[in-house]
Amino acid sequence: MYTQALNNPAVEAGVEDEEKLAAFQARIDREEKIEPNDWMPAAYRKTLVRQISQHAHSEVVGMLPEGNWVTRAPSLKRKAILLAKIQDEGGHGLYLYSAAETLGVSREELVDQLLTGKAKYSSIFNYPTLNWADVGAVGWLVDGAAIMNQIPLCRCSFGPYSRAMIRICKEESFHQRQGYDLLVAMMKGTAEQQEMVQDAVNRLWWPALMMFGPSDKDSKHSAASMKWKIKRFTNDELRQKFVDATVPQAKVLGISLPDIDLKLNEETGHWEHGEPDWDEFYNTIQGNGICNKQRMKDRIKAHEDGAWVREAAQAYAAKQAAKKSAA
C-alpha cells in the first residue's frame, strides 16, 4: 500500500535472545499492544520504522498531485474542501512521523531519507492529475484503497502506529466521500464533464489496484509482518475487498471500470478482476514513473526553501531563552 517497497526481500534476521523472542511473540499472540519502551526484536523495530516512515512520506508526497488543483478548483466550496483535505494529508504525515520517532529515529533523519531517495513512498503519487475529475477519482479510488488498507492497521500490534491509524481513519472517510461527491456532481453535468470522469477513472483504476502491492505469490514480506500482527490481511485479500466494494459504487456513478476481465463469481460473491501491469508497477517503484522526478524535485525545493524559516525560528527561540535566563 503506502509501504509497497516493503514487499522487497526481507533484510536481516539478526541474533535475538530466544527467551525474549518467545515472550514477545506470546504478548503479540495475546493481542497485547507493544509500546515504544518495551523490549522488541530488532527486525520488528526496523520493519516498523520503514513501514511507518514510508507511510508518512506517502501522505506528504500525496499532497502534491492534489495541490496541483487548488488554484483551479471550479468553486469556492470545492476549493475549501480540497484545501482541508490537503491539510489533513499533511497532518497524517505528522502523526505517522511522530509514531516512527518513538522507535528511536529522528524527524530529520526520516525527512533526509525521503529527500535523498533512500526511502520510498507509494507508487500512486507518481501519476499526474490531468483534469479536475482526477481530484474526485483520487478521493474515491486512492483514498478508498487507502482506507481498505488502513482499517486493519488500526489493530496493528505497535501502539503508537495503531493510535495514529485510528485518527487517520476517522478523517479518511471524509476524503473518500468528498471525492465521490465531486464525481457524482460531474456526472450530472454535460457530456464533456461525464467524459472527464470516465477518463480519470480509466487512468487511475489500475494504479489504485497496484497500491495494495504485488500479488501474494510474489510478496516476500508478508509472513513476518503477519506473525507480528503488523499486517492482518495479505495484499490480494485487501485488493479483493477493494474491488468488491468499488464495483457497485462505479455502477451507481454510471461509469465503467477499464477491466474486460471484471465479472461477478456467483459462487464466491466476489468480483474477479484482471492483473495490473506489474512491470509498470516495479518501474514506478524504481523511480521511473511518470512523475517521480517532478515529485522529488518539488519536495526538495519545498524543504530547501523552508530552511531559513526553521533557522530563524530556532534563532528566535535561542534569543528569547537567553533573555529569560539573563533576567
Add this chain to the structure above:
Amino acid sequence: MSEQATPLWEVFIRARNGMSHRHAGSVHAADAEMALQAARDVYTRRGEGLSIWVVPSAAIIANDPDEKGEMFEPTASKIYRHPTFYELPDEVANM
C-alpha cells in the same frame, strides 16, 4: 545536514469541560508558542479540543518498563482494597 534538530513537544488536549487533558501526540517546534500553534493545526482540525497543553518531551520523566514488576506488582496482592473483597450479610441488599 548542518541543520539543528527542532525540539519535540508532547501535546495534551482537553476535549470538553469536565474532562481531563489527554495525551494526543507530539509535534516539533522551535519554542512553546509555535508548539501550541502546531498542536492546534495538527490535533484540533475538527473541534477535538477546548484546551491544549504542550510540554517539552525531554521534561517528561518515565518509569523504566523493565522494572515495572517492582513498580506495580505490590498492588496485585492487596485485594482488600477492592469493595468486592467484602461479603455482605444477605439481609443487606445494597451498600
